[in-house]
Amino acid sequence: DAGVIQSPRHEVTEMGQEVTLRCKPISGHNSLFWYRQTMMRGLELLIYFNNNVPIDDSGMPEDRFSAKMPNASFSTLKIQPSEPRDSAVYFCASSPTSGGTNEKLFFGSGTQLSVL
Amino acid sequence: GQQVMQIPQYQHVQEGEDFTTYCNSSTTLSNIQWYKQRPGGHPVFLIQLVKSGEVKKQKRLTFQFGEAKKNSSLHITATQTTDVGTYFCAPSGSARQLTFGSGTQLTVLP
Numbered sequence: 001d002a003g004v005i006q007s008p009r010h011e012v013t014e015m016g017q018e019v020t021l022r023c024k025p026i027s028g029h030n031s032l033f034w035y036r037q038t039m040m041r042g043l044e045l046l047i048y049f050n051n052n053v054p055i056d057d058s059g060m061p062e063d064r065f066s067a068k069m070p071n072a073s074f075s076t077l078k079i080q081p082s083e084p085r086d087s088a089v090y091f092c093a094s095s096p097t098s099g100g101t102n103e104k105l106f107f108g109s110g111t112q113l114s115v116l
Numbered sequence: 117g118q119q120v121m122q123i124p125q126y127q128h129v130q131e132g133e134d135f136t137t138y139c140n141s142s143t144t145l146s147n148i149q150w151y152k153q154r155p156g157g158h159p160v161f162l163i164q165l166v167k168s169g170e171v172k173k174q175k176r177l178t179f180q181f182g183e184a185k186k187n188s189s190l191h192i193t194a195t196q197t198t199d200v201g202t203y204f205c206a207p208s209g210s211a212r213q214l215t216f217g218s219g220t221q222l223t224v225l226p
Contacts, residue, residue: 033214043159043204043216091158104149104161105206105214 002026004108006092012114018080021111024073025094033105034067034077035091043091049075050097082115089113120145120207122217130225135192137220139205147208148188150179151216154201159216162190162203195224 005024013019025032033048047057049069057067064083069075079086089112093105120141129135139148147166151159163172165181165188172179176199178191192199202219 035216042218045215093159104164105151105159107158107160110158 004092004094004106006090006108006111008111009109010112010114012116013082014116015083016081017115018078019082019086019113019115021077021079021090021092021113023075023077023092023108025075025092026096026106027073029094029096029106030072031095031097031103032069032075033093033095034075035093035107036088037091037110038088046077079113082113084115087113087115119215120205120217122205122220124220125218126221126223128223128225129195131197132194135195135199135222137190137203137205137222139188139190139207139217141186141207144185145188145207146185148181149206149208149214150188150190151204151206152201153204153219157201159204192222195222197224197226200224 004026007022031050034046036044036046044059046059047067048055052069052072065079067077089110091107091110093107095103095105097103120139122139127135149164150162152162153159163179168185169183170181176193180189188205190203202221204219205217206214208214
């Protein structure tokens with residue numbers, strides 16, 4: 001199994017530009033999570049999907065952030081326009097959620113985003 | 117998500133010494149997971165605790181869930197340089213989402 005695949009690994013962009021982060025979850029997993037990690041705030045849950053449907057997006061910082069999951073094998077996180085304070089590592093994770101309890105999360109390698 | 121306090125924030129130990137990190141909540145937790153993140157890496161699942169008073173061991177790592185299910189700990193016996201990283205607790209609730217504690221960053225000095 002290839003694991004959770006994220007792209008790009010690194011992204012450097014200028015303030016005001018649009019940024020799109022991509023994620024391919026593990027095949028068969030029906031829950032997908034986007035996290036942001038910074039020194040100041042740690043690991044923050046931005047949004048999670050279950051069966052391709054956004055369940056909770058209360059962690060999305062503001063309207064500049066949007067996430068989609070058009071099918072079971074692909075998700076995107078878009079920032080438009082980007083700002084320097086968006087600089088962080090963005091992780092995607094998937095899990096084979098079943099029943100009423102949480103299954104473990106499998107994380108991708110992350111995207112290191114730098115907004116200049 | 118449920119909020120937890122994780123302490124200490126940083127810990128430096130000599131190789132061979134023991135290490136413990138604690139995860140405390142003001143509310144009762146349904147269950148709790150532990151993850152390890154190596155420097156420059158991504159979080160990797162270690163274990164999940166579900167039952168009150170549960171104790172689980174993985175080689176030199178011992179995980180405990182408090183009787184009241186409000187706290188948890190991870191203890192490493194005789195640390196090695198391969199134990200370096202940040203250890204996170206992640207309480208999970210019925211909403212099927214996980215929030216992470218602030219983590220304990222462990223440095224092991226050879």
